[in-house]
Amino acid sequence: MTEIRPQRPSRLILKIVFARLWGMESAAACAAQEAHSLDVLAIGSRACVQAVRGEGHVRRRLLEMGVCRGVNVEVVRRAPFGDPIELRVRGYSLSLRAEQAALVLVTPER
């Protein structure tokens, strides 16, 4: 069910070093794990955002709403027909269509 994206070790180490350098401890922790996209997470699972893909307004709006690298999110529920999904992020509730949630790469929260 999950889309696993293996990372090359060299890139992974670079990412962790980069994240440590910029004081993003949580981001570093995230990078150490393998990433899924947010839309495939089960209800109730918590995860750490590793990257936000996509482009233009949608990506920017996601970031502005607080869905950016290193933040923890929880999948609260899905709407009656499976879409959109409700997230808890930075202490508030945000709903996204699966299409937008798929832009967010996450790793399990530590």
Next chain:
Amino acid sequence: MSPVARSSTEAAVSEAAAPEAQRASAARENRPTKLVAALVGNPNAGKTTIFNALTGLRQKVGNYPGVTVDKRVGELKMPDGSVADLIDLPGTYSLVTVSLDEQVVSEVLHGTRKDVTRPQAILAVVDASNLARNLFLVSQLLDLGLPTVLALNMTDVAVEHGRPVDEKALSAAIGCTVIPVVGHRREGVQALSAALAAAKPPPEVHFVVAPEMAAEEEKIAALTHASRLDARRLLTEEPSADLAPMRETYGDAIAAARARLAALGIDPAEQDIEARYRWIDGVVSKSVRESSTRPARTVTQRVDAVLMHPVLGLVVFGLIMTALFTAVFWLAKPMMDAVKDGVAWVGLHVAARLPDGPIRALVADGIFAGVGTVLVFAPQIALLFLFLAALEDSGYLARAAFLMDRVLSKVGLNGKSFIPLLSSFACAIPGILATRTIEGRRDRLATILVAPFMSCSARLPVYALLIAACLPGAKAWQQALVLFGLYALGILAAVLTSLLIKRRLDRGQRSSFILELPTYKRPQASQVLYQVWTNTKAFVTRAGTTICAFSIVLWALLYYPRLPVGPQMDETKQQAAQIEHSFAGKVGHAIEPVVRPLGYDWKMGVGLVSAFAAREVFVSTLGITYSVGSTSENTKDLTKAMSEDRRPDGSKVWTPLTAISLMLWFVLAMQCLSTMAVVRRETGGWKWPLAQLAFMNGVAYFLCLIVYQVGRRFFGG
């Protein structure tokens, strides 16, 4: 902001304010006589409540020229007795523009809107129970370098959630005055104006980004002589109007810098946003004290367990919408009748005082008929807005959008289209106005285009008459079934049209759904009534001017040229003959060849033309042409007269097939001038309303033609 940039900003302000500044007292230095402050905040932060609490009814509501964004300016009493202007800007998550609302906020705050004085101070409303996300906008406001006061709203909710905000620590961390308020109880609101009068520009915050990006920023700053802040905006944003000239001059250098960063895997916008959130995390950790009594689940979470439940949630949703729908039709009915009778009574008495002749006819049949047609809808529209405002204020509307998004996105709409479409069952005009909450332009346009397919309440009297004419002996439940079928047909037409739009219009315009689900609140009476008042007023003025103007034109078309009074004719016969002789009658005869293949005669043609004022006018016009009078009590006489009407060859004019064809026409055709006027306003041109007119009436004509011709072949109707 660098010292250079800050002083240049101040120079711009004092320059703009120069004539007024000369009149200002020395004690108040460079400030013009009238302080202009902007009220800014996230949606759902309680901005409007604070605006109303601060300014009371001393408000001016208008529109920003060129865009469909409401502009509200209120008078704020300052502690020294002077009066300041407080501009209520639309709720926004960011100053970087995505929607029209955000564009207006950004333009006003950067001083690039010519119709608004650039504010000299900012009152930022911040939801204490959702501090981190709310501080994102604050971080952008701080960049402006304007004196800023934070109104820390919903402090009660934050305490309830076990995350109280220490306003002193917050103030120290940000460098602005922070006033805790509970907007709906007006607690602390009075302290805001004093704080605003004393506010100082905040200290500059440096949001730390990757060194590669910082280096590029410095290069751009050196090249363009802009501040570091503006250099960052040049790198990260689409150009706001204030930076557009610079962006044009140095476009190549900026693009090159972006390309160099992209090669390193650095996205400037992401860097900037993350840097702000890192600063926010620091501010929040200093100012929020997690209390030990933190509830396991907040009230909102417990309510949502029911209202957002996959099954129960839909049941409750269905119940709420049914209740709303029932109320809007059944509760409004007696009020609508009362308004109708009231206006007719006044019209009669005014007309009675006037000498017989064109003036009297104009007053009675033109002006009062027009006013009546508009006002009769006002109670229903007001009720609709009453329920919608209460639902919105409570936080449920966002949930409705969440629940409905899947279904509506399948047909190319959006969860947020649901309420506009539901409103359109009362009247397409409030429905189309309500589409402003839909952010995506594509989704908004699609909703506007299909909204008039929802059977509005002006169609109801027409349906009732036609059902009676079509099925003379039918029982009530049979009539109800037909009525239901007509509503369903409208919905079907909307779905099919929307699917068509999805296939034609979607190229390159992806639709998205990113929506905050705010905490539940008890709706406030003052807030709700205010919404009802402004929206109903907007309906009456917007639809009213069109309907009244057309109603007077229609009167003239029916009244002139005059027919000499025949001695033997009674009044109603005389009226009927007059109509046939009038311009409208001539129009009816002229379009008869066009509408004949659909089964209509010239009288129905006159009715169809008159229905452009409002569809229900069709009924009263038929009443006049069948010389039974135009009042509602005569519906029985009217159906009788209709059933007795014969063509020259002796066949019945009103066969069931004719009635069916007319019903189809009324379900599908665009024949409401005020709706078209509103669509023109909301889409910014005649292109879409005309396309809508051509499409809807084309489809209606084609289908009516097929149904009538095929039906006649098979059933001989």
